[in-house]
Amino acid sequence: MEVIMTIRNDAYSLKHVVTTQQFDTNALIRFIFPLADRMREAVKMGGNTLLAGQRMISWFEEPSTRTAASFAMSMAQLGGEVSFATDNASQFSSRAKGETIEDTFRILNGYHPNVIVSRFATAGDAAKASKISKVPIINAGDGNNQHPTQALLDLYTIQKKFERCNNLKIGMVGDLHNGRTVKSLAYLLGKFKKISLYFVSPLSLRIGDDIKIYLDKHGATWSEHEDLRDIADQLDVLYMTRIQRERGSMLTSAELEPGKFSINKPVLRLLPKEAIIMHPLPRLEEIPNYVDGDKRACYFQQAENGLYVRMALLTIILAPIHIPRLLNM
Amino acid sequence: MEVIMTIRNDAYSLKHVVTTQQFDTNALIRFIFPLADRMREAVKMGGNTLLAGQRMISWFEEPSTRTAASFAMSMAQLGGEVSFATDNASQFSSRAKGETIEDTFRILNGYHPNVIVSRFATAGDAAKASKISKVPIINAGDGNNQHPTQALLDLYTIQKKFERCNNLKIGMVGDLHNGRTVKSLAYLLGKFKKISLYFVSPLSLRIGDDIKIYLDKHGATWSEHEDLRDIADQLDVLYMTRIQRERGSMLTSAELEPGKFSINKPVLRLLPKEAIIMHPLPRLEEIPNYVDGDKRACYFQQAENGLYVRMALLTIILAPIHIPRLLNM
Amino acid sequence: MEVIMTIRNDAYSLKHVVTTQQFDTNALIRFIFPLADRMREAVKMGGNTLLAGQRMISWFEEPSTRTAASFAMSMAQLGGEVSFATDNASQFSSRAKGETIEDTFRILNGYHPNVIVSRFATAGDAAKASKISKVPIINAGDGNNQHPTQALLDLYTIQKKFERCNNLKIGMVGDLHNGRTVKSLAYLLGKFKKISLYFVSPLSLRIGDDIKIYLDKHGATWSEHEDLRDIADQLDVLYMTRIQRERGSMLTSAELEPGKFSINKPVLRLLPKEAIIMHPLPRLEEIPNYVDGDKRACYFQQAENGLYVRMALLTIILAPIHIPRLLNM
Numbered sequence: 012m013e014v015i016m017t018i019r020n021d022a023y024s025l026k027h028v029v030t031t032q033q034f035d036t037n038a039l040i041r042f043i044f045p046l047a048d049r050m051r052e053a054v055k056m057g058g059n060t061l062l063a064g065q066r067m068i069s070w071f072e073e074p075s076t077r078t079a080a081s082f083a084m085s086m087a088q089l090g091g092e093v094s095f096a097t098d099n100a101s102q103f104s105s106r107a108k109g110e111t112i113e114d115t116f117r118i119l120n121g122y123h124p125n126v127i128v129s130r131f132a133t134a135g136d137a138a139k140a141s142k143i144s145k146v147p148i149i150n151a152g153d154g155n156n157q158h159p160t161q162a163l164l165d166l167y168t169i170q171k172k173f174e175r176c177n178n179l180k181i182g183m184v185g186d187l188h189n190g191r192t193v194k195s196l197a198y199l200l201g202k203f204k205k206i207s208l209y210f211v212s213p214l215s216l217r218i219g220d221d222i223k224i225y226l227d228k229h230g231a232t233w234s235e236h237e238d239l240r241d242i243a244d245q246l247d248v249l250y251m252t253r254i255q256r257e258r259g260s261m262l263t264s265a266e267l268e269p270g271k272f273s274i275n276k277p278v279l280r281l282l283p284k285e286a287i288i289m290h291p292l293p294r295l296e297e298i299p300n301y302v303d304g305d306k307r308a309c310y311f312q313q314a315e316n317g318l319y320v321r322m323a324l325l326t327i328i329l330a331p332i333h334i335p336r337l338l339n340m
Numbered sequence: 341m342e343v344i345m346t347i348r349n350d351a352y353s354l355k356h357v358v359t360t361q362q363f364d365t366n367a368l369i370r371f372i373f374p375l376a377d378r379m380r381e382a383v384k385m386g387g388n389t390l391l392a393g394q395r396m397i398s399w400f401e402e403p404s405t406r407t408a409a410s411f412a413m414s415m416a417q418l419g420g421e422v423s424f425a426t427d428n429a430s431q432f433s434s435r436a437k438g439e440t441i442e443d444t445f446r447i448l449n450g451y452h453p454n455v456i457v458s459r460f461a462t463a464g465d466a467a468k469a470s471k472i473s474k475v476p477i478i479n480a481g482d483g484n485n486q487h488p489t490q491a492l493l494d495l496y497t498i499q500k501k502f503e504r505c506n507n508l509k510i511g512m513v514g515d516l517h518n519g520r521t522v523k524s525l526a527y528l529l530g531k532f533k534k535i536s537l538y539f540v541s542p543l544s545l546r547i548g549d550d551i552k553i554y555l556d557k558h559g560a561t562w563s564e565h566e567d568l569r570d571i572a573d574q575l576d577v578l579y580m581t582r583i584q585r586e587r588g589s590m591l592t593s594a595e596l597e598p599g600k601f602s603i604n605k606p607v608l609r610l611l612p613k614e615a616i617i618m619h620p621l622p623r624l625e626e627i628p629n630y631v632d633g634d635k636r637a638c639y640f641q642q643a644e645n646g647l648y649v650r651m652a653l654l655t656i657i658l659a660p661i662h663i664p665r666l667l668n669m
Numbered sequence: 670m671e672v673i674m675t676i677r678n679d680a681y682s683l684k685h686v687v688t689t690q691q692f693d694t695n696a697l698i699r700f701i702f703p704l705a706d707r708m709r710e711a712v713k714m715g716g717n718t719l720l721a722g723q724r725m726i727s728w729f730e731e732p733s734t735r736t737a738a739s740f741a742m743s744m745a746q747l748g749g750e751v752s753f754a755t756d757n758a759s760q761f762s763s764r765a766k767g768e769t770i771e772d773t774f775r776i777l778n779g780y781h782p783n784v785i786v787s788r789f790a791t792a793g794d795a796a797k798a799s800k801i802s803k804v805p806i807i808n809a810g811d812g813n814n815q816h817p818t819q820a821l822l823d824l825y826t827i828q829k830k831f832e833r834c835n836n837l838k839i840g841m842v843g844d845l846h847n848g849r850t851v852k853s854l855a856y857l858l859g860k861f862k863k864i865s866l867y868f869v870s871p872l873s874l875r876i877g878d879d880i881k882i883y884l885d886k887h888g889a890t891w892s893e894h895e896d897l898r899d900i901a902d903q904l905d906v907l908y909m910t911r912i913q914r915e916r917g918s919m920l921t922s923a924e925l926e927p928g929k930f931s932i933n934k935p936v937l938r939l940l941p942k943e944a945i946i947m948h949p950l951p952r953l954e955e956i957p958n959y960v961d962g963d964k965r966a967c968y969f970q971q972a973e974n975g976l977y978v979r980m981a982l983l984t985i986i987l988a989p990i991h992i993p994r995l996l997n998m
Binding site: 057087093098294295312314315 | 395428
């Protein structure tokens, strides 16, 4: 994979957003997160017009209403527009007739949008599309592979709370085998220092070896557990995920015990006072409603942060000329 | 239910539109309907820019293409934009995975729209969402419960024609048991004086007791009939509704006789010269095409009036500062 | 059919776009194609604002993602907006409940858009809708009948390459029986002089007699063939189309031989150096990927040309006052 984001002093260039790994710590800490802060301030004032006259195509091969909404609202807050959106392209469009992803993106390029945000049905298609697209592409998820903007908003949420991305103990709980979110975030955390990951999952849903190998290579610590209560008292971040119903039904009654892979009152008591509770949402039983009132709960803020991070990325891609001013460089 | 719309002299405030009942006669006659008149004039001139820079999310848990289009065009005529729209949220979004309506609206709030128009799959969800939403919500129908903007546009159509909402005889014909439209309009009419309602329906599709009790309490007169021809000569307003095909197939051949629950030429002869014929559309056999040429037919104007009423509501919610000028107050 | 486009000296008027036949050669050569050239230049400069404040409804009774995207981006490039879009109106909307196309368009008119682009499920519905619509309608395909903007962009592509629409030899290959595209283009080509058409298809998928009769009447030459290699060396334009999988499965193995109804290397060798290869896309096996590198391949440019032609049509319909200036008349 070519280097897609380049930063040198105050020169930066970002073409496509394809993977989590393409962002180095410098890009995150010096550009993306400070810009997200500026975006939060702009939204409070009613938005800005950095992308006035710019046109997004929102091309979702399968529906992901939440993600599509977040991108659309990011574009709107920046004064740009979603000129065309589809959320079912793989069912209805030419792709359903057998067209290659490359042909699809060649044609979308011909409509001259300024940026294409796309959810791809197939892992790896974001990379394929980015190879032939002259128009910037943002990967809004490709199959079970990557969801880089989700990982960025997760990390931004952590950074806002702790004012650091190093030296953190993060517990990840739930279906770690199938969760794209957890994988992408783990890849990103691996780039920082003194990171300890606690993977808490049923035996049948453990995290893949690829992540473990990656973490070892980057010097991050990790351990595996089968009960959240065993490690809750050590965490800075408790990152919960949903076990999908069809998979949940395969769990033993012992595995379904509250507190094991879900939050209950004992977990809340164990969890340090300064910790935060995250979740990519939607949440079900794994976070009971009464947790919402806990000061450590920040999953709704986390979803909101997606708006700011996506606004930051769109600005870097489409209006980089404004960055020095926005960041007082 | 808290008072959601407040009016005192020239001070008014409207947060959410949840039910028909929340509007009192003063709000309708002094603010909403005169504003709708101003909107009609603005549309003739090509629209206005009262809502420039304002962003709507159109969040339909199930499709209602007509209603969604009417709201979107209202926003566009006011210079605002629909920044994100979905018409199938209950099938594809996180709601399908079991998320509560409160969680969904907390997250939508985090995207910072100025207003959310929503069709809810479940009766009562509009009220639930409005309780937690800081962003104004407009209920575009919640299950079989309410469709307040439809009732408002219906009443506005009557008011435009008769220059009054009191002292009216209204015949409501068709499936009165399941029709949300008829229920909502009856609730609204009950607030006015000297209202007589004639409910004309097959025995199996009579209007519910809740409406009758409500009307009794408010001093409105009502009666039930099984043949439109029995009362057509007494009406100011003939409000037709469609009997859905699956229900229509359960009617006896006597009940299907033209003129009983549908318009035919004898009905047109009976109906007073100054009466009007309304229908929420789509219409089928209950209004044959030849009725379109009759001067009393106003169902297409009624649909168009939805544009003006929704523009008025959006202005009251999002740009109240302009109301005194618009109304010469 | 009334005359829908009128041109006299520098006065021109276009209300609806319903059929291919409504455009005469003068309209194409003097107005539409030169305007499309201006639009291409405008897009390079980032678009224009000829349609600022104008509102399109994109009303597709069935999905055609590619066509809907092309129209939406055309509107956006002109500074106008798609204020409401649906791509499944025949499944979800009132049409599914039995409403006539006339009623639907009466109601859409009441929402006061400036233009309605519509894909109709049923042949002939575009003409029906145009008869009652005061708002301009553009037919984006009606059943298996017409797809006039596709034919216009096809012919524009030919005109750009050869600087003429007369005196051309065009081979049309594939499923000529069911292809709306080929039919529409043949109707348009028939209006020009010295046109020779070579229809190359399996016996079971030959072009209809209506086209042959039309071409005879207009003095165009045509012939039928069962192997592309027999006539490839005589062509100016090789217009390929896809044989749909379900129909392809009925072909004999002899008919499926590469080069017969598909391009292979021998076909490329036979095809004259100055010829062009077109395809309405999506393409499958009938144009192998290695053809993309051939200088004669222009199917992606053809798709892009749709943007410019649709921008030209929208300008003629919605902002004709700008035409003299744009064309230096």
